[in-house]
Amino acid sequence: xxxxxxxxxxxxxxxxxxxxxxxxxxxxxILYVPTAEVVPTAERTGAIPFDVPGVEFxxxxxxxxxxxFLKKYALTDPALLAMAxxxxxxxxxxxxxxxxxxxxxxxxxxxxxxxxxxxxxxQQGRVLxxxxxxxxxxxxxxxxxxxxxxxxxxxxxxxxxxRTQDKNAPPPAWTAQLRELIQDHLxxxxxxxxxxxxxxxxxxxxxxxxxxxxxxxxxSFGEYIRKLRIEKALQLLDTTAYSMGEIAYLTGFSDQSHFxxxxxxxxxxxxxxxxxxxxxx
Amino acid sequence: xxxxxxxxxxxxxxxxxxxxxxxxxxAAEFLFVPPEQVLAQAAALPAIAYDIAGADYxxxxxxxxxxxILKKHRLTDPALHQLAxxxxxxxxxxxxxxxxxxxxxxxxxxxxxxxxxxxxxxAIGLKLxxxxxxxxxxxPAERHTWTPx
Numbered sequence: 001x002x003x004x005x006x007x008x009x010x011x012x013x014x015x016x017x018x019x020x021x022x023x024x025x026x027x028x029x030i031l032y033v034p035t036a037e038v039v040p041t042a043e044r045t046g047a048i049p050f051d052v053p054g055v056e057f058x059x060x061x062x063x064x065x066x067x068x069f070l071k072k073y074a075l076t077d078p079a080l081l082a083m084a085x086x087x088x089x090x091x092x093x094x095x096x097x098x099x100x101x102x103x104x105x106x107x108x109x110x111x112x113x114x115x116x117x118x119x120x121x122x123q124q125g126r127v128l129x130x131x132x133x134x135x136x137x138x139x140x141x142x143x144x145x146x147x148x149x150x151x152x153x154x155x156x157x158x159x160x161x162x163r164t165q166d167k168n169a170p171p172p173a174w175t176a177q178l179r180e181l182i183q184d185h186l187x188x189x190x191x192x193x194x195x196x197x198x199x200x201x202x203x204x205x206x207x208x209x210x211x212x213x214x215x216x217x218x219x220s221f222g223e224y225i226r227k228l229r230i231e232k233a234l235q236l237l238d239t240t241a242y243s244m245g246e247i248a249y250l251t252g253f254s255d256q257s258h259f260x261x262x263x264x265x266x267x268x269x270x271x272x273x274x275x276x277x278x279x280x281x
Numbered sequence: 282x283x284x285x286x287x288x289x290x291x292x293x294x295x296x297x298x299x300x301x302x303x304x305x306x307x308a309a310e311f312l313f314v315p316p317e318q319v320l321a322q323a324a325a326l327p328a329i330a331y332d333i334a335g336a337d338y339x340x341x342x343x344x345x346x347x348x349x350i351l352k353k354h355r356l357t358d359p360a361l362h363q364l365a366x367x368x369x370x371x372x373x374x375x376x377x378x379x380x381x382x383x384x385x386x387x388x389x390x391x392x393x394x395x396x397x398x399x400x401x402x403x404a405i406g407l408k409l410x411x412x413x414x415x416x417x418x419x420x421p422a423e424r425h426t427w428t429p430x
Contacts, residue, residue, distance in 0.1 A: 086384070095380060103367070103384015109420045110412030127405055131391030139390045207377035 001025050002047035007032040010112045011091040011105065013051050014125030015066045019080075021126065022133075024073055032118040064091045079137035086132065096195040096205065104132070174201045174208075175215045186228060191252045194221045229253070230266045237275045244271055282306050283328035288313040291393045292372040292386065293345045294332050295406035296364075300347060302407070303414075304361070305354050313399040345372045360417035367413065385413070 003020055005013050009032060017030040033041055035052065042049040050057035051065040057072070058065055066087045070080060088094070089101025090108065107128065115121040181200060185192040198205035212221045219227060229251040236247045248259035263271045284301060286294050290313060298311045314322055316333065323330035331338035332346040341349050347368045351361060369375070370382025371389065388409070396402035 086387075099376060100384035100387045102380035103382065103386075103388065105384075106367075106381045106416040107384070107388065107409060107412050110414065110416035111408070113415040113419055114408075114411055124408060127392070128388060128409075130395055131388045133391065134394045135387040135391035138394060139387075202380055204377040204380060 001027070002029045002031060002045065004031040004033060004038055004042050004045075004047040004049050005051045006035045006038055007118055008112065009118060009121060009125070010108050011087060012065045014108070014122060015083075015087045015091075015129055016050055016057075016069055017122055018126050018129035019066065019069050019075075022130075023075060023077075023080075024069070030119075030122060032122075062088070062092065062094075064088045066091070077137075079133055082136040082140065083129075083132055096199055099204075100132075104128075171215050172211075174203055177201055182225070182228065186232065192225060197221070226262065227266070230263060233259070233263060233271065234267075234274070237271060238278060247271065282308070283310045283312060283326055285312040285314060285319055285323050285326070285328040285330050286332045287316045287319055288399055289393065290399060290402065290406075292368060292389050293347055295389065295403060296347050296368045296372075296410055297331055297338075297350060298403060299407050299410035300350055300356075300361070304356055304358075305350065311400075311403060313403075343369075343373070345369050347372070360414055363417045364410070364413055381413075 003017065003025075005016075009017075013032070017028070020028045020030070031041070031047060038049050038052045039055065041047065042055075048057065049055040050069075052058065057068055060068060064087065067084055069075070070084060085098040086100045086104055089097030090105040093105075095102040095105065108125075111121060111124055111128075115124060178197060178201060181197060182192060194209055195205050198208045201208070209221060212224070213219060216224045217227075233247055233251045236242055236250060240247075242250070244259070245256045248256045251259065253259035253262065260270055260272075263274075267274060269277075284298065284306075286297075294313070298309070301309045301311075312322070312328060319330050319333045320335055322328065323336070329338065330336035331350075333339060338346055338349055338353070340346060344352075345368060348365050350356070351365055363379075366379040367381045367385055370378030371386040374386075376383040376386070389406070392402060392405060392409075396405065
């Protein structure tokens, strides 16, 4: 069978052909053509079009074409299901979906940059996805270290040294970036999530979560953002005539009662009571 | 020059040959042998031993052999240093060092498992690191979204 898609593949248009050739149609021939020619060529030749809008084998909602192939052919191999969020994360620029997505994206983007012949790129892509499949099938959770005990010792030792020197050490560069990022969100509605922040800063979310409190008033990411929201709410209560519902919205709370409850937890009184008692009124 | 290390490479022993061939010794020839033979063969051939305890080129503290080569040969290309964090994260099981480390590890581990021959693996691995280097140099800011046409 012939399968046809857009030229210059990166993720989905390599992962799907790999899947087709390995699990669906081993004799498949994959054609890459300019975007505008995919559907007309498919209609003329009977090739099956994929990963273009308006055809059956395509993106649906947050799912990419790879997901649709799994669903359509009822492929339930756990290794394939483990690969799906990695492919989807790399293909839809949502690297938080799987820890391996950012690496797959970097390698795929570089391969596409280096190899200008799409069929050659497909050959490389097949080797890559064969490797990822083997990892998903056999090697997940297997740690890799040269000399595990030595590595652990070195880590503990350097962590110990760091603790003792930390008072003088400058904070890591991401803290300044994060302050800016949070400041930007202050002006919108503070709906910044940890995973988004980690993605923007190019650091691992669990690392950010663990290290955050050391540089931000000993508060967790969630507590810190909540504190800023309450501070902004206090300021809006002081300086504007916005209603409680409007202030709840402007400070990123989902509804007014949630806002009232959190506000009371932090300040000991309701927003309405606070506004009433406000001096100089 | 000949460069020798332990057989069955995964990360550092593929990334280092790539670095050596492209930035240190373009005529390099790479040998993979059982761990206990590395130092003896290095002396007999002679060859430069790397990524094994007791060799000139090896892990140093928290850094891996790739880091050591960058330092020793004073390679300052920022793309190489970005690559170094990814390699170190994948090689020393510290994925928090770079977002790309976990993916590099998964692909490299699978590749090592799939290739019975170390030199076949090296040939594929060289293309893999060519790709990562190109990404670091040319495309790190590019975001991939689904907007065909």
